[in-house]
Amino acid sequence: MPATSNSVPTTSPADTIFEVSEPFVLASGESLERCQIAYTTHGTLNADKSNAILICHALTGDQYVLGTHPVTGKDGWWETIAGPGKPLDTDRYFLICANVLGGCMGSTGPGSPNPSTGDIYGLSFPLVTIADMVDVQAKLLDHLGIERLLAVVGGSMGGMQVLQWASRYPQRVVSAIPIATAAKHSSQNIAFHEVGRQAVMADPDWHGGRYAGLNTRPTKGLAVARMGAHITYMSDDALHNKFGRSLQNRSDISFGFDADFQIESYLRHQGMTFVDRFDANSYLYVTRAMDYFDIAADHDDILARAFEGTSTRFCVISFPSDWLFPTSESRAIVHALNATTAKVSFVEIESDRGHDAFLLEEPELFATVRAFLTSIAEREGLA
Amino acid sequence: MSVPDTRIDYAIIEDFVPQGARVLDVGCGRGELLALLEATKGVDGRGLELSQDGVNEAVARGLSVIQGDADTDLATYPDGSFDVVILSQTLQATQAPKKVLEELLRIGKRVIVTIPNFGNWRARLHLLLRGEMPVTKALPYSWYDTPNIHFCTLRDFIGLAGEVGATIEEAAALNAEGQRLALNAPWAIWNLIGAQGIFILKPGK
Numbered sequence: 001m002p003a004t005s006n007s008v009p010t011t012s013p014a015d016t017i018f019e020v021s022e023p024f025v026l027a028s029g030e031s032l033e034r035c036q037i038a039y040t041t042h043g044t045l046n047a048d049k050s051n052a053i054l055i056c057h058a059l060t061g062d063q064y065v066l067g068t069h070p071v072t073g074k075d076g077w078w079e080t081i082a083g084p085g086k087p088l089d090t091d092r093y094f095l096i097c098a099n100v101l102g103g104c105m106g107s108t109g110p111g112s113p114n115p116s117t118g119d120i121y122g123l124s125f126p127l128v129t130i131a132d133m134v135d136v137q138a139k140l141l142d143h144l145g146i147e148r149l150l151a152v153v154g155g156s157m158g159g160m161q162v163l164q165w166a167s168r169y170p171q172r173v174v175s176a177i178p179i180a181t182a183a184k185h186s187s188q189n190i191a192f193h194e195v196g197r198q199a200v201m202a203d204p205d206w207h208g209g210r211y212a213g214l215n216t217r218p219t220k221g222l223a224v225a226r227m228g229a230h231i232t233y234m235s236d237d238a239l240h241n242k243f244g245r246s247l248q249n250r251s252d253i254s255f256g257f258d259a260d261f262q263i264e265s266y267l268r269h270q271g272m273t274f275v276d277r278f279d280a281n282s283y284l285y286v287t288r289a290m291d292y293f294d295i296a297a298d299h300d301d302i303l304a305r306a307f308e309g310t311s312t313r314f315c316v317i318s319f320p321s322d323w324l325f326p327t328s329e330s331r332a333i334v335h336a337l338n339a340t341t342a343k344v345s346f347v348e349i350e351s352d353r354g355h356d357a358f359l360l361e362e363p364e365l366f367a368t369v370r371a372f373l374t375s376i377a378e379r380e381g382l383a
Numbered sequence: 384m385s386v387p388d389t390r391i392d393y394a395i396i397e398d399f400v401p402q403g404a405r406v407l408d409v410g411c412g413r414g415e416l417l418a419l420l421e422a423t424k425g426v427d428g429r430g431l432e433l434s435q436d437g438v439n440e441a442v443a444r445g446l447s448v449i450q451g452d453a454d455t456d457l458a459t460y461p462d463g464s465f466d467v468v469i470l471s472q473t474l475q476a477t478q479a480p481k482k483v484l485e486e487l488l489r490i491g492k493r494v495i496v497t498i499p500n501f502g503n504w505r506a507r508l509h510l511l512l513r514g515e516m517p518v519t520k521a522l523p524y525s526w527y528d529t530p531n532i533h534f535c536t537l538r539d540f541i542g543l544a545g546e547v548g549a550t551i552e553e554a555a556a557l558n559a560e561g562q563r564l565a566l567n568a569p570w571a572i573w574n575l576i577g578a579q580g581i582f583i584l585k586p587g588k
Contacts, residue, residue, distance in 0.1 A: 313447065334449050335459035341405075341429075345442040346449035348435060368442055375445025 008257045013105050015040060015063065018098075018140045030126035034115045037136050038106025039098035042066050042082070043090035045146070052086060053373075053380055054137065054144045055097040056161035059111040059286055060226075060278055062105040062218030065097045066090070071277045080361055087370035092377065093150065100161075101136050102128040102286050104279035111212065111279045112270060114261075122281060125211035130157070134164045134351060137170070148172050155179035156325060157286070160293050163333065166314070167295055167306040175376045177369060179317040182293030182329035183303050183336070184294035189324060192232055193253035193287040200280045208280050221269030222280040229271045230270045235321035235354030237261060296336075303336035310337075314344040315372040317365065345372060389394070389492040392471060393419060395563065397494055397582050400424050404466035407490065409453050409483075410473030414441030417448070423532025429465075431456060454478045457486035469495045470548060472579075475531040476539075484545050488586040494549070497581045500556070502574045520559060537573055537580040544584055553583040 024035035040063045045052060055065050055078065062069075066076040066083055082088035088095060102125075110125035131210040141149070152165045152173055159181025166176040167200040185193075200206055203221025207214055231239075243263040247253065261263040296356065299305035312339055318330035327348050337344040349364045351357040358365065393416050403425050411430030411555045415435070430448035432438050441448035445478045453470070455478050468491030470483070472581070475498060477483045489579075492554050500506075501520055509517035516526040522527060524531065537556060544551055556564045556577030564573055573580070 315442065316449075331451075333450070335456070338449070338456075339461055339549035341461065341464045342446040343429070344449055345438075345447050345451040346451070347438055347442055348450055350435065362441065368439060371445065378445070 007019040018099050018143055019107060019173070020136065024132075024136065024139075025361050026126055026309060027129040027131045028127050031308055032108060032126065033173065035101070035107075035108045035136065037098045037101060037108070037140060039063050039074055039096060039140060040065065040067075041097075042095040043093050045094040045144075046382075049144075050144050050148065050150065050380060051092065051377075052094045052096060052141075052144075052148050052149050053151045053153060054141070054166075055082070055088070055095055056137075056152065056158035057097060057100065058154070058156040058158050058241050059229075060157070060274070060283075061289065062096045062103065063099045064105075065095065069277075072273070077359065081369060082367055087366045087373060088153070092382070093373075096136055096140075096144070096146075098140055100133045100157075100289075102133070102186075102282060102289060104282035109279070110209070110281035110285055122210040122212060123284075125281070125285065126286060127288060127292075129289050130160045130164050131168065132169060133289065134161050137161075137165075138169055141172070148174055150230065150376060150382070151175045151177060153177040153179070153369070154181075157290050158353065159325075160185075160290065161296075163295055163306075164293075166310065170307075170310045170312055170367070172382060173312045175313045175315065175372070177292075177315045177317065177372065178330075179365075180319055180322050180325045180330075180355055181333075182325050183296060183306070183333050185292075186329070189232075190291045192229065192324075193291055196229055197284050197287060198226065200284060203280075206280060209284075217275070218280045219272075219275040222275045224276065225267075225283060226274040226278075227267040227271040230267060232324045233356040234353060235323065235352055237321060237352040238356075241352070268332065304339035305330065306339050307337055307342055310340060310342050312342070313376060314342060315368070316346045317368060318342060318346075318348050319351045319354070319357040320348055321352045322355040322357065386413060388587075392557065392579060392581055394561075395459070395557070396421060396469060396471065396497070399553070399581075399583055400426060400467055400469075403427070406467045406469065407460070407465040408469045408471070409487065410458070410476070411446075411448055411468060412442060413436045414444050414446040414448055416469065416471060417441070417446050418444050426467075444507060453483050457483065457490060457495070460490045462489055463492055465491045467469070467491060467493045467495060467515075468515050471495070471497045472499065474498050475533050475535065476583075477533065480533045480535075481547060484543060484549070488547060488584065489550055492585075494584040494586075495539070495581065496584065497579055498535065498537070498540055499531070499535040500537050500574065500577045500581050502538060503559075503578050504575050505559075505578075507575075513568055537577055538570065540582065544582065548588065549584040549586060550588055551582055555581045557581070 019036040023031045026029045067079045099105040102109045159178035162178040200221040203218035205216040206218035246262045248265040296303040318327040334346045406426040408430045412434035417428040438450040505519045506517035559578040
């Protein structure tokens, strides 16, 4: 389904929609009269419903882990690690992935109609948190009749949801795999998000968030936001190796402001394609949810208390070249888990590709996830 | 890994560890000992290992092992949180052995330490006759590339245990073939012919 210039992507036939049966109360105290999330599943749920794995997507991800994306026509975002015979093995496990609350791929968000007025919410949509996202997912699992998850897995903002799951619903999480993430969003990361949001808001087509009713979209601002963010997902080495100072389709510099360099051309392309599949207001809301994430804040600022008495087995994974969610953030999680004597494995996967490494072909990552999940499945008596 | 794969001290450590104990193996390598103890003693095991390769292999065995440094990361574990803490052939590779030993005694109700004996007669002879830092089967590194930066003899370790206020509940010395030396031999003999020592410590006198 191609996106048109004035509409935001919506749900596709590949989705299933789950609607919360009663008004959904948010962490902010506000509530959503109507609340739905769009999700996909892969694999087969076994008879005792013990082989379910919840995949939590990152900031600009969605429920299309596998298969063809309905808007972009590209492969699912985690085809590298999920599928038949892959570490997240659809021959063995039942994979569930839901578009986050506040997202724009079929879940309720700022692009949804406000049931009390019939208008698109825009900025009148209440702020949502990582905890709110997780709470709706929990209701989805109730609906599916799944009491316990064999694993909750995700990278970046997905990893935040994993930690939130483990903290909030410890009895429902057999194992947790938070990848390239943090227990709180750092000042530097909030700063990057704010630059992205200001780029969106500076676009005259944004109209204070009311662009849906005005037949416009702030695509330029959102593209700039994406360009800035994309830099943070890569390491200096990765940029150097991929682009260096190579020129784009020309033999010499132009003495102008064209995309002389390949890196410029690449970023412009990333920005332009992003706006076809993502809603600007959703970008504001979901980045804000990450900024507000600080799991220790609800536990007297002592992170260990967020996991007190947990029986969940953790496999914490980081990448040394990830400067957005550096290994020190993962280590802080591990130290807190140690303090509660939780069962935790921690692996730093050698990769020079920066934060995005969790989405890429990283054999050591795959080997770790496969081995960890296999041992969990064996302990749980799954053949 | 600072030592060869086949570890002659494992069988004796295994004997010392009670069934179902909560165990932390500091410097657990690829997790061989933890895997053995989980299989034979049903322990609730955790591991800490510096080398990434070691950690990855241990996690691949389904063990709860984290990448970290005994010199810095032991502080994150609560007091008395493990029945048994094991430091097998690792003390000599730490920056601050005394501090590490104090941390182990804080975390564990019992601490098992195994160390290579620098006072072994082969090492003594090597230094005495050749005038070079000893390179033996049990200690195969040259002085310039050894990870073992704080060597001690069995007697030295007994001194350290006293200094940090620990009680040695049991001790044994193994010869180079991994056989346990006769219990009635005096310490001077152990210190001379033992290739490595195994100590069970308890915090306090």
